[in-house]
Amino acid sequence: MNGSLSSLRSEAVGAMRTMLVSAESLQLTLKPELSQEEQALTHTSSKAKETHKARNEDLKEMLESNKESLKLEAMKRIVGLISKGKNASELFPAVVKNVASKNIELKKLVYVYLVRYAEEQQDLALLSISTFQRALKDPNQFIRASALRVLSSIRVPIIVPIMMLAIKEAASDLSPYVRKTSAHAIQKLFSLDPDQKEQLIEVIEKLLKDKSTLVAGSVVVAFEEVCPDRIDLIHKNFRKLCNLLVDVEEWGQVVIINMLTRYARTQFTSPWREDAMFDENNEKAFYDSDSEEKKGQADVKTYIMDPDHRLLLRNTKPLLQSRNTAVVMAVAQLYWHLAPKHEVSIVTKSLVRLLRSHREVQYVVLQNIATMSIQRKGMFEPYMKSFYVRSTDSTHIKTLKLEILTNLANEANISTILREFQTYVKSQDKAFAAATIQAIGRCATNISEVTDTCLNGLVLLLSNRDESVVAESVVVIKKLLQTQPNQHSDIISHMAKLFDNITVPMARASILWLMGEYCERVPKIAPDVLRKMAKTFTVEEDIVKLQTVNLAAKLFLTNSKQTKLLTQYILNLGKYDQNYDIRDRTRFIRQLIVPSEKSSTLNKYARRILLASKPAPVLESAFKDRDRFQLGTLSHSLNIKTSGYQELSEWPAVAPDPSVRNVEVIEPVKEWAPSVGKAKQSKSEDKFYSDDEEKEENASDSSSSDDSDSSSSSSEESGSESEEESNEESEKTSSDSGKSSSESETEPKNNSKKATRKKKPADSDSDESDSKASSSSAESSSSSVSDSDDDSEPPAPQKKSNVKARPKVEVKSKKEVSLLDLDDFSPAPMNAPKPSVFSPSLLSDLEGLSLSNVSSAMQVTTPSFGPMKTFELLHHMTGKGLSAKYHFPRQPCLYQPSMVSVQVILTNGSDHTLEEIHVGDRSPASLHIHCFNTIERLEPRASVTVSMGIDFSDSTQAANFQLCTKEDQFSVSIQPAVGELLMPSTMTEADFCKEQKKLLGMNETSATITMTTANTSSQTINKQVLSVANVGVAPSSQNNFHRFAGRTVSSGALVLVSLELKESSSALLTINTEKSIMASMLLQDLKQALTEA
């Protein structure tokens, strides 16, 4: 007491001094008071408590002064008190006043205090609330976030409604950082008041939809804490989480991976089935249509992994390279619990790597490896040497390594392991040496080939000087002998000889038990041992006494002549023993073996009872039953079920509906965060565009039949897969994963696709192989061409890389042009060319994107394109053999955003070569045209496709220009249909309505049209509208309402088309746009298309 008081006092004095110094340096007039205090402190220790109080008084004064620096000093000291766990709660009123301070330093320290003591001073804490409420509205996101952090950390039940409100607001904050904070606040509020659960789940649901990587980890933590059983909330976010995973911060990755593991076990079927024919070729299932996937699942014989299951495995794999050991462990357990058996081994290397980390990390990782190595020896066998023990390892690490080595032992490596064990047995760490002996025992029982060797080795150890080693050996030998007692009477007699020198009770007891059990094999020695025991009985340990009684009884039954008196003597000693167990046992044995009148029946069976053959003990790993816990968890580490542990469910027999994970296409919200890195920036832009593209693609999908489907979707695939392939190439060299094999198994149907893909250069910018690629793809795609002839041809969404001025030599008829283009399509970014540095990561991002969008395509009522119209530009009669046709490929123009891109197909119909085909004069002179590069030569019967950009300035006025060859000039003109002057734009229904409201009155044009009922399906309508105008489909909640949105190419004015179906096949067609001339023209065109169809 005195000591602690004086230490307190000296501490107080020290603090006083420092304060004095600072006070002096500030030239304050506080000095006289302080020195008084100081004197009081130094003199009497009994006043320590008082002075402590006085000191706080002093702090209070400092806090109430006007000087900021004094306040700060006081707060610093208070924080010091808090950190030491001392009570500073009586300062609350003084501190709380400073909560509104302008000084950020001071404010932060006040927050620390507030969070610590608010719970104890609830009424006073309320004083600070209004400050936080104000700060929640601050324009600076950091201030908003920190206000929410502190507000939610104040554990005062009365402000629960305020917190709830603040959380809800913050959850829709523009700043992802604030949203992240709100996710943390959810858990805090939940622990404060679990009744808010329902409302909080709503917020969680909302935040789960968040696309920011900052938020993802935190909201999953909240989900795990508040409503881990609401697995349904994850469905729609599953793919997004998988795709975001790599970019989430490391701590978030851990929780997300753990949660997804649990999720996957409820949603997918087991990949471990015995008869499972591993369809490694699941890339197919991945991209193919829904129907096919379902078929695969219905077919029980062949197991096809759910594409989402594969997605999860694939996207977590790179995280094995994380520097964060927890992330690596999380991925390892995910593979362990979810991956097909043959894929699990890819985690081995990374786990072994973790053994280089800190001691504590090693401990946990070794525990997990121990559990894994029981079930799957093969996984770690190649790394056996990494588990060799070093003398500098700490004891529990040594024991774990030993455990693993024992688990890994098999016929092939046992000799190496035993040699290693021999070194360990000699270790100075005796506990470890004893553990090694047990390990040897386990190896001996598990591998029958070495049992004898081990036994001999152990017998040698019996002469070891260290007692604990000997004792352990005896115990292990006892167990081993039990498994095969026949040949080993010499060992038993050897042990009997050692008996006098062994003092460890357990070992003595073991020897006695062995004697009794096999007394018939050592008929001479056993009675002698009993004789010795009779002498020392009273001084033995209880366990030895019990075994002595046992031995006596057994000998009495087998050899009563020699031992009758000895037994009686021992039984008498036992009868008066201090331990009741021994007295009990003695009484029991006496009744059993000594014949008397009463107990005759039992007596008969005494022999059978005592000398029954006993089953041999099984030596098992201590980690045998740990596999009931999910790997990597606290429960697994401790081998007890911890609170909050979520069981990993068994695989479902039948997979729940996979379509729940499909998501509607939502316009990706642009990341709010200022993107600093180029890579990131370009990524978000990619997302933006490629979504649009995908949509177009989907449009063509649904309009055409299956066959052309495969060809058109190939375009989509070729892009993402080319990335895949480049990955694979590198993977092939590395030994792991069966992925490389998957490639070669691609189904024949996709052969054509594959061929094109192969030819495709990974970098879309490289133009050297353009012509080669296109010609070869022409050949390879010929099969699908013939199939799709009768189908409406989807317009070719083309890529800038191909549209490059470099012309393509066309051998086939023009119909295939679009097909070729499709094949060449790759979802590389649309905007400014990227430095190739980024391409891999870009493509990978896109890969993720295309995945999610494939699925969405299945669900969303997709827009469709009508037949692409090709127009005559130059007839071969007028063009002296040169003919030209053009069409609008409907994609953003590369050269300038305000241009409409036009593709021109030039064919040489003459019998001589045409040279220097180029664009000449144009009219009106102001017309902006981006011409194609001059074509040097065009062979007879050959044709070439070139692309141009024309700025029509949102008018349908024809663009006139001259098409020149070396000899001639031909005036041609391109007259665009009004619908081609538009660009599709994506918007939500709400946005659509909002925009529409702005464009009323003058800007609205409408007409009532009559449609045949056959044409009123949304499919047909979409098809018809899109055939006329290049617009995007906007979602509509009503069935009878169809909405389309677009922008004019040059000026970007909004064009909104809505079609309201009325009864009796009439419909109201409305167009809202500022461009009233365009509106009326478009109306005309649409009207015609819709009524005609």
Next chain:
Amino acid sequence: MIHSLFLINHTGDIFLEKHWKSVISRSVCDYFFEAKEKAEDPENVPPVLYTPHHYLVSIYRGKLFFLSVIQTEVSPLFVIEFLHRVADIFQDYFGECSEAVIKDNVVIVYALLEEMLDNGFPLATESNVLKEMIRPPTILRSVVNTLTGGSNVGDTLPAGQLSNIPWRRAGVKYTNNEAYFDVIEEIDAIVDKSGTTVFAEIQGVIEACVRLTGMPDLTLSFMNPRLLDDVSFHPCVRFKRWESERVLSFIPPDGNFRLMSYHVSSQNLVAIPVYVKQNISFLETGACGRLDITIGPKQTMGKMVEGLKVTIHMPKMVLSVNLTATQGTHTYDLTAKVLVWDVGKLNPQKLPNLRGSLSMQSGAPKPEDNPSINMDLKIQQLAISGLKVSRLDMHGEKYKPFKGVKYLTKAGKFQVRT
């Protein structure tokens, strides 16, 4: 998640506590002290413990225990990794992670802990981000602070946490732009009595010190990347690029950081730079023993072996040693029973030798086992695996940085059994 943190020194005093949720009494540490008592050596304290209501996860670093209290299921590695990260940050801020330093800077420590976790979940663990919010102490600043009463809490708000590159702060400026990379390899090996290698592998790290203005995008490529068997990266490295091209492409954090660590497979033959001829024996009669150690070069690739040091943990019964060394100095710690022989440079012409007698407690039995020898050594300008950096390119910035690569081979856990 993480509920509370207690910092405990090796004598068992709790000198700092921090709670991120409600306050937990420090009596919970009693369970830990119990385990510590049982374990004797602080290294042997189990990192994960359970008590009736809480779970305790602890790490031991720099003679300090970082003990965290957990209430519900969480991955133990998650906590361990975080605690180590906390210790790393302290190290980074104060130069060392010791009780005295933490006590001196308790306000900064508290501010750091406050920023690092929110409700028990890690918030900001990147040193670059933290340094923007809380400035590390410097001598000048601490003088200024005592005069003005200021603390090190930054008054600007950080932007790094919000960017997509959380590890780098914006607006970095240097007059001298430089990027240095240290390729450091450690040989882990167990050599048995007869001199044959039982087990050997190479663990390497690339430590970087990058002081570049603006937002540079670096690409580091190797001459022989196939050597690397298993790698782990700083989060700044682009995985995909490595997978496809085997180059390291990254936007570096500012200052010192570990770019990657790697492992050269044990399948490859590992060159062992030195051999040890040793003879340690304890005589059956008479309380003494003999020791004779000679070290010679084996595969040094023509480079000088430096910083050679031999450490032997003697059996408990060895009371004192009487040894003479032909080179370097040797000391014997009587209480810890550790013999250290600091050899220095290895001269191939004149091999260093240490010999003499060991005196033992009389009456004690002869030790069962000879103590094993732990080796320390350094070889400058050599990566023993043969790994070579071929080039470093920078994109995104216009200036020409000064670049440098250094190689170093060290002995890791290099043990010779006797």
